Amino acid sequence: MNVDMINSFINATVNALTTMAMLTVTRGSPYIKTTDENEFNRDISAIIGMAGDANGWVAFCLQRQLAVKIAANMLGEEKQEIDADVRDAVGEIVNMIAGGAKGELTQRGFSFKIALPTVVIGDNHELSRVKDFPYIVIPFATEEGNFTVEVCLKTNKI
Amino acid sequence: MSNVKILVVDDSSTMRRIIKNTLQKIGFENSVEAENGIDALSKLKAGGFNLILTDWNMPEMDGLTFVKSVRGSDTFKMIPVIMITTEAAKTEVVEALKQGVNDYIVKPFTPEALKAKVTRFISA
Numbered sequence: 129m130n131v132d133m134i135n136s137f138i139n140a141t142v143n144a145l146t147t148m149a150m151l152t153v154t155r156g157s158p159y160i161k162t163t164d165e166n167e168f169n170r171d172i173s174a175i176i177g178m179a180g181d182a183n184g185w186v187a188f189c190l191q192r193q194l195a196v197k198i199a200a201n202m203l204g205e206e207k208q209e210i211d212a213d214v215r216d217a218v219g220e221i222v223n224m225i226a227g228g229a230k231g232e233l234t235q236r237g238f239s240f241k242i243a244l245p246t247v248v249i250g251d252n253h254e255l256s257r258v259k260d261f262p263y264i265v266i267p268f269a270t271e272e273g274n275f276t277v278e279v280c281l282k283t284n285k286i
Numbered sequence: 287m288s289n290v291k292i293l294v295v296d297d298s299s300t301m302r303r304i305i306k307n308t309l310q311k312i313g314f315e316n317s318v319e320a321e322n323g324i325d326a327l328s329k330l331k332a333g334g335f336n337l338i339l340t341d342w343n344m345p346e347m348d349g350l351t352f353v354k355s356v357r358g359s360d361t362f363k364m365i366p367v368i369m370i371t372t373e374a375a376k377t378e379v380v381e382a383l384k385q386g387v388n389d390y391i392v393k394p395f396t397p398e399a400l401k402a403k404v405t406r407f408i409s410a
């Protein structure tokens with residue numbers, strides 16, 4: 129994984145959340161995750177697999193309040209709790225993150241498929257890394273709470 | 287009220303609601319939801335559809351396979367199809383157009399973008 133790849137995930141994330149959830153998104157500094165401990169405490173994650181010239185997954189990890197707010201903004205409805213709508217909404221956002229990044233990366237010669245999203249709920253759950261694959265965490269902040277986009281990806285090309 | 291009937295196909299209930307709400311705001315009240323290609327083919331049988339809006343990545347039957355079926359059907363092949371998908375890569379867009387998709391919207395999209403594409407094919 130290189131800076132271009134990270135940037136394509138950042139661009140796709142900002143685009144998805146500003147366009148669909150009307151949030152202002154600021155990004156922090158990406159870092160390599162080396163331990164199993166989460167630096168960012170999360171309640172819900174949406175994960176999507178990728179296979180081809182890039183293999184692995186990307187996850188959208190967030191806390192309850194922000195997840196609920198995103199679904200509420202997308203649907204134009206009041207929401208209080210994590211329910212089926214919230215699960216679906218964060219799943220669709222990670223879909224847009226993967227699809228948007230794929231769009232940029234395809235232009236750089238990477239060809240890969242994206243799978244269907246899955247959603248995990250639980251107090252500070254762990255995402256299982258693929259052995260020996262680089263694992264990058266990109267922290268973001270919004271007015272409604274923080275989140276991370278985590279990319280565990282190995283590429284066949286540089 | 288417009289008598290235009292639109293089929294909205296997406297596995298995400300959030301996306302189906304966003305699309306339905308936007309259609310409603312621009313005067314298209316009559317839309318029918320389907321969760322995947324198989325569900326969409328069965329809903330199409332009711333007849334009278336003027337436009338199909340379909341996602342690509344869905345379980346059971348994906349949007350591309352669904353579009354191939356529609357284009358291969360004597361009854362439904364003339365219905366315009368707009369694909370609304372997270373697949374932003376140019377190669378994917380070309381593939382979809384080749385399979386008979388008339389227009390293409392990349393998610394995330396604004397209500398204005400959806401309105402502009404939809405009104406190319408139908409009017410309220």
Ligand SMILES: [Mg+2]
Nearest residue numbers: 297341343344
């Ligand atoms: Mg989908």
